[in-house]
Amino acid sequence: xxxxxxxxxxxxxxxxxxxxxxxxxxxxxxxxxxxxxxxxxxxxxxxxxxxxxxxxxxxxxxxxxxxxxxxxxxxxxxxxxxxxxxxxxxxxxxxxxxxxxxxxxxxxxxxxxxxxxxxxxxxxxxxxxxxxxxxxxxxxxxxxxxxxxxxxxxxxxxxxxxxxxxxxxxxxxxxxxxxxxxxxxxxxxxxxxxxxxxxxxxxxxxxxxxxxxxxxxxxxxxxxxxxxxxxxxxxxxxxxxxxxxxxxxxxxxxxxxxxxxxxxxxxxxxxxxxxxxxxxxxxxxxxxxxxxxxxxxxxxxxxxxxxxxxxxxxxxxxxxxxxxxxxxxxxxxxxxxxxxxxxxxxxxxxxxxxxxxxxxxxxxxxxxxxxxxxxxxxxxxxxxxxxxxxxxxxxxxxxxxxxxxxxxxxxxxxxxxxxxxxxxxxxxxxxxxxxxxxxxxxxxxxxxxxxxxxxxxxxxxxxxxxxxxxxxxxxxxxxxxxxxxxxxxxxxxxxxxxxxxxxxxxxxxxxxxxxxxxx
Amino acid sequence: xxxxxxxxxxxxxxxxxxxxxxxxxxxxxxxxxxxxxxxxxxxxxxxxxxxxxxxxxxxxxxxxxxxxxxxxxxxxxxxxxxxxxxxxxxxxxxxxxxxxxxxxxxxxxxxxxxxxxxxxxxx
Numbered sequence: 260x261x262x263x264x265x266x267x268x269x270x271x272x273x274x275x276x277x278x279x280x281x282x283x284x285x286x287x288x289x290x291x292x293x294x295x296x297x298x299x300x301x302x303x304x305x306x307x308x309x310x311x312x313x314x315x316x317x318x319x320x321x322x323x324x325x326x327x328x329x330x331x332x333x334x335x336x337x338x339x340x341x342x343x344x345x346x347x348x349x350x351x352x353x354x355x356x357x358x359x360x361x362x363x364x365x366x367x368x369x370x371x372x373x374x375x376x377x378x379x380x381x382x383x384x385x386x387x388x389x390x391x392x393x394x395x396x397x398x399x400x401x402x403x404x405x406x407x408x409x410x411x412x413x414x415x416x417x418x419x420x421x422x423x424x425x426x427x428x429x430x431x432x433x434x435x436x437x438x439x440x441x442x443x444x445x446x447x448x449x450x451x452x453x454x455x456x457x458x459x460x461x462x463x464x465x466x467x468x469x470x471x472x473x474x475x476x477x478x479x480x481x482x483x484x485x486x487x488x489x490x491x492x493x494x495x496x497x498x499x500x501x502x503x504x505x506x507x508x509x510x511x512x513x514x515x516x517x518x519x520x521x522x523x524x525x526x527x528x529x530x531x532x533x534x535x536x537x538x539x540x541x542x543x544x545x546x547x548x549x550x551x552x553x554x555x556x557x558x559x560x561x562x563x564x565x566x567x568x569x570x571x572x573x574x575x576x577x578x579x580x581x582x583x584x585x586x587x588x589x590x591x592x593x594x595x596x597x598x599x600x601x602x603x604x605x606x607x608x609x610x611x612x613x614x615x616x617x618x619x620x621x622x623x624x625x626x627x628x629x630x631x632x633x634x635x636x637x638x639x640x641x642x643x644x645x646x647x648x649x650x651x652x653x654x655x656x657x658x659x660x661x662x663x664x665x666x667x668x669x670x671x672x673x674x675x676x677x678x679x680x681x682x683x684x685x686x687x688x689x690x691x692x693x694x695x696x697x698x699x700x701x702x703x704x705x706x707x708x709x710x711x712x713x714x715x716x717x718x719x720x721x722x723x724x725x726x727x728x729x730x731x732x733x734x735x736x737x738x739x740x741x742x743x744x745x746x747x748x749x750x751x752x753x754x755x756x757x758x759x760x761x762x763x764x765x766x767x768x769x770x771x772x773x774x775x776x777x778x
Numbered sequence: 779x780x781x782x783x784x785x786x787x788x789x790x791x792x793x794x795x796x797x798x799x800x801x802x803x804x805x806x807x808x809x810x811x812x813x814x815x816x817x818x819x820x821x822x823x824x825x826x827x828x829x830x831x832x833x834x835x836x837x838x839x840x841x842x843x844x845x846x847x848x849x850x851x852x853x854x855x856x857x858x859x860x861x862x863x864x865x866x867x868x869x870x871x872x873x874x875x876x877x878x879x880x881x882x883x884x885x886x887x888x889x890x891x892x893x894x895x896x897x898x899x900x901x
Contacts, residue, residue: 757810
């Protein structure tokens with residue numbers, strides 16, 4: 260039908276036909292080549308003055324050949340990076356259900372606070388008397404972290420979760436060495452549902468790893484731990500709630516068994532968001548735990564900003580905490596940088612850590628308050644259970660239909676015989692505009708799909724997500740496999756050949772050979 | 779003679795030399811193998827010790843020595859063509875040959891019928 264201007268108002272018969280475009284773009288989603296493919300040697304976006312006559316002082320090290328950097332005009336440069344940024348998917352774009360990653364909203368108030376000149380424009384080499392406010396914020400953050408965890412000491416400086424693990428395990432190693440048992444206590448127990456960084460951390464500092472199998476209910480049983488305990492065991496590294504989204508019910512008994520055997524208890528705090536204000540790790544018998552400020556305390560995560568992984572320590576480990584730490588003398592605060600005269604095992608970073616993340620985390624804590632943080636944890640758990648309940652009749656759960664903590668775990672039992680795998684299902688979610696959940700992790704669950712919505716999502720957002728996954732699950736069950744096996748269909752880049760990418764990786768760009776002149 | 783471990787490894791025995799690899803079931807679970815790390819020839823392994831590492835697009839796993847012994851040969855061809863494990867896990871895709879310390883230890887492993895029954899019980 261034509262309107263009065265003779266313009267068609269509905270798509271014609273060709274609407275369903277998909278075809279490749281001449282440019283390779285998919286509508287206004289722009290395809291973007293590398294800078295080296297669009298730049299030219301003769302172009303530049305800036306005018307630089309000619310180099311004046313001078314005597315070279317590089318001692319013969321001056322560059323001799325051209326390095327082949329290309330130039331682009333300002334609009335070309337700007338478009339390149341804007342187009343790349345539009346290819347990005349983040350928590351600012353949509354729901355990001357990556358389990359064990361706590362991709363929660365980064366409140367804009369945090370950003371405003373982090374940009375205050377007294378926090379943003381300070382330098383670590385300034386005299387400490389000129390940055391007393393910044394150090395006071397670090398002291399306040401330390402106080403809040405110790406209060407929330409019920410632990411007497413904290414090392415703020417580690418820069419990410421795995422770095423925090425390393426810090427905690429180095430404190431344990433130092434404590435064992437101080438007892439004269441460095442040569443005999445060489446084993447670290449790690450459940451087989453652990454984050455891969457746990458055994459990697461233990462191995463990196465010279466421990467050997469002894470795996471502890473999870474029970475059929477997905478949790479670690481104290482009897483299995485005791486069987487593997489001995490005078491050679493230095494510590495256990497346990498995540499709570501664990502990577503199956505379950506609270507470890509034996510955790511207090513495990514802590515007691517470790518301490519009785521003369522060993523320490525490291526807790527991976529990646530999933531702390533589920534229990535803030537509900538349980539204090541210190542009360543559970545934990546000796547060391549890292550806290551991901553970029554997960555639990557809403558600082559940017561995954562390309563959006565650097566991580567920060569402060570570590571809280573028990574009385575037994577506090578003396579071995581790395582420098583720097585804060586010392587208060589009346590009204591004056593000092594960062595103690597020297598290990599002399601203390602048992603500190605050394606230092607983790609050149610300076611004090613990620614100041615900008617401290618400010619953002621503190622802004623989150625103060626704006627929510629103790630009650631608000633407890634509610635955030637409750638809402639995170641409620642949201643995960645809402646998703647679980649919304650999908651439980653269509654998708655299978657490895658440990659039965661029972662309440663979870665902050666993340667809902669499904670396996671691929673329900674996909675058996677359908678010709679659709681967990682990977683195919685995840686790719687079809689991309690077509691629907693969702694970043695997939697964590698897949699094939701934890702390793703103890705076959706074809707795992709681990710969904711963590713966090714407290715950021717509204718009920719409407721959760722409902723749409725559930726309805727989308729239900730629609731996909733019904734399509735699987737009614738045999739519409741082509742929607743999955745070829746997905747993603749609508750993404751700018753289609754399915755990757757992961758095998759070839761891993762077997763024959765292309766790690767370096769090389770200029771294409773110049774075109775041959777026509778004969 | 780061939781024996782199997784609960785970790786889905788096989789050892790094909792000829793005299794006191796055992797050829798170790800992962801079973802067809804193991805390769806199907808791993809998916810496309812992209813990398814293999816083999817031990818040096820001459821290395822002595824305790825039973826259950828980590829002998830090699832196999833990495834697929836999905837996961838990295840250890841391959842354990844099913845019985846104690848010394849490594850007398852490794853399948854170098856896997857380094858450039860790890861896909862052989864997917865195509866022929868039981869033959870071309872072998873990992874290493876062990877000089878078995880004590881062949882009596884093989885009795886602790888499963889024979890073909892027992893392994894087939896074990897596969898049925900876990901699937």
